[in-house]
């Protein structure tokens with residue numbers, strides 16, 4: 001079995017990878033998640049690593065296409081294209097950032113009264129005597145203010161000792177009618193829960209005080225499964241093509257969640273045993289992978305998930321770093337590509353509660369659309385593809401340090417980057433801004449074609465004209481030159497990037513139009529549009545309308561709501577009423593399967609055009 005050395009930010013690890021495996025497999029095995037956007041097809045160029053030692057081999061055709069010549073000669077290769085060989089050493093310069101990120105403590109959701117499912121009762125029990133021979137469990141249960149409480153043997157294991165060592169003064173922890181734990185003394189002031197949002201690109205978590213309903217800590221991590229593909233389809237394929245693939249993906253997400261939980265707990269000084277419940281949302285594929293359920297039949301039509309209803313497991317069964325008896329509730333999904341994260345968005349935005357028609361668009365790796373009004377809730381999902389998360393875009397990246405997040409374009413180009421760092425790539429909001437600016441300036445026409453620098457750019461101001469360049473694949477527009485950028489390479493928007501963006505935004509707009517048609521209303525009748533998703537807060541509303549991601553709606557009706565999916569999970573964690581509501585919203589939703597609609601294709605083709 002070949003041994004490979006993986007070096008990343010000062011750490012060195014040697015891993016064994018079965019012959020026939022790739023360098024990408026070695027990096028994954030070493031716990032250094034390299035970006036594997038295209039799922040190892042050699043088409044995205046994001047899995048670049050540097051060979052330090054090992055046989056010099058000619059570049060593969062994919063490498064010649066994806067890596068500039070000066071980097072090829074410096075030893076850069078595509079990790080997914082290179083089989084492992086004994087004695088190989090690689091250096092990973094940029095990995096999927098795996099450190100915790102910031103999530104907002106405050107959400108858009110209305111503040112609700114804490115009404116948790118987990119309750120604590122402090123009991124002062126009489127000690128047994130020869131005249132009072134009641135067994136320990138019965139003694140405890142008879143002290144509780146409610147009947148019919150069930151207790152498993154797990155809770156009983158230490159009960160006799162706990163009772164006696166605490167002088168029969170204990171706190172019973174109940175999850176509904178299930179006895180979860182018995183703790184010595186009065187611990188009624190300490191009861192915590194987790195809300196988790198499993199995104200294809202990002203895992204987000206919130207630590208909540210169940211007594212007050214307050215969020216104590218919020219954090220996020222990049223989903224390490226990204227090494228095996230940026231979108232859910234490549235991960236489903238990984239499961240169907242590799243025995244052990246399901247287990248591998250499940251372990252990746254659980255291991256990352258435990259890191260996330262550790263981060264949340266250390267921030268709030270809470271012990272894992274004090275976390276008694278988790279409510280989890282995620283897209284349908286992530287829900288399968290998290291629970292270890294085969295998602296293979298989600299990929300081909302008719303896109304059937306293994307389950308729809310809410311599912312419950314214990315933290316102990318999954319190996320999550322919480323109280324082992326804690327219940328982990330996965331909220332229900334709606335369809336193969338409309339998951340419990342959309343149920344979370346509906347819950348948090350109160351979409352169904354108000355008068356008039358409301359639209360929610362969750363732009364992540366997929367685009368989910370919900371239209372509610374007139375007593376109906378319609379949903380659809382569009383295979384938007386992960387363009388907005390930076391995948392399939394030559395210099396695309398997730399919204400992390402150095403990402404170009406805003407672009408102003410008039411006579412010149414002004415860039416805003418996350419953290420004010422040197423530009424490292426473009427994230428979704430930056431891409432949308434850039435394209436809106438290019439459209440306005442005439443760098444591209446409404447069909448999405450970039451001006452030809454030789455023959456079609458005379459009308460442009462020199463500050464823009466000089467950024468256009470002809471390449472083999474068509475024209476491209478340079479946003480940041482190599483001298484400005486973090487990696488010393490030009491950061492450009494290519495003709496192919498524009499096509500990817502058009503596909504993504506076209507799919508979302510066509511999905512919105514189908515739902516409008518289904519409801520029999522026009523875009524003008526929508527009173528509010530909620531823009532959810534990781535970058536919903538950063539996206540410029542004007543740019544979103546300018547590129548035709550959203551229909552032409554007055555900007556003041558568009559409300560960015562950030563991670564509304566996670567907010568919905570928080571509400572369902574804090575409040576039984578909200579939990580019931582989330583479950584009924586999922587039941588009420590009418591899913592419109594776009595692939596079954598004859599009119600979708602025409603609307604999609606129309607929606608590929610930029611307005612103008």
Ligand code: FES
Nearest residue numbers: 040042045047080
């Ligand atoms: S080129 Fe290697 S994962 Fe895409």
